[in-house]
Amino acid sequence: MQKMNRGILTAISSIAIAQGLKILTYKRLTGEWDVKQVATTGGMPSSHSAGVSALATYIATNKGSRHTETALATIFGVIVMYDAQGIRRHTGEIAHLVNDLEDNFAAISGDFPSFEFVEREKELNELLGHQPVEVLGGAILGAILGYISAKNENK
Structure with a gap:
C-alpha cells in the first residue's frame, strides 16, 4: 500500500491544527467555549495561511529555496494569503x-x-476573511509545522 504524499499530509494537518486552535483563541477572546469555531472561516489563526505556508516550507526544506516546486508553492501561498486578508x-x-x-x-x-x-x-x-495578524499567525504556525514535518521525515 502506498503512503500518502507527505507534503499533502503536512498541509492538511496544518489546516486541521489551525482550525482546532480557533476554539482556543475564541475562548480567550470571548471567555466562552465554542467547538463550532472548528468549522468557521476567518478567525485566528488562518488555516488557509497555515496550509499553504506548511506546504511551501516543507518543500523548501526538502528541495531547497531555488527549486521550481518551492517557487510554485510560495507564489500559490502568497496569493491565497493575500486573498484571505484582502x-x-x-x-x-x-x-x-x-x-x-x-x-x-x-x-x-x-x-x-x-x-x-x-x-x-x-x-x-x-x-x-482574516485580519492581517490572523494571516501572519497562520503563516508562522504553518512554517513551523512544515519545517518539523520535513525534518522528521528524514529520520
Whole structure:
C-alpha cells in the first residue's frame, strides 16, 4: 500500500491544527467555549495561511529555496494569503453592512404599514476573511509545522 504524499499530509494537518486552535483563541477572546469555531472561516489563526505556508516550507526544506516546486508553492501561498486578508475580508465587511441595512429596513417598515418588507430568515455570514495578524499567525504556525514535518521525515 502506498503512503500518502507527505507534503499533502503536512498541509492538511496544518489546516486541521489551525482550525482546532480557533476554539482556543475564541475562548480567550470571548471567555466562552465554542467547538463550532472548528468549522468557521476567518478567525485566528488562518488555516488557509497555515496550509499553504506548511506546504511551501516543507518543500523548501526538502528541495531547497531555488527549486521550481518551492517557487510554485510560495507564489500559490502568497496569493491565497493575500486573498484571505484582502478580498474575503472585504466581502465579510460588506456582508456586515448589508445585514445592518436590512435591520434598519425592518425597523423602518414598522412605522410605514404600506411599506412591504420581508426580512430574510438568516443573515449573511460576516466572518469570511482574516485580519492581517490572523494571516501572519497562520503563516508562522504553518512554517513551523512544515519545517518539523520535513525534518522528521528524514529520520
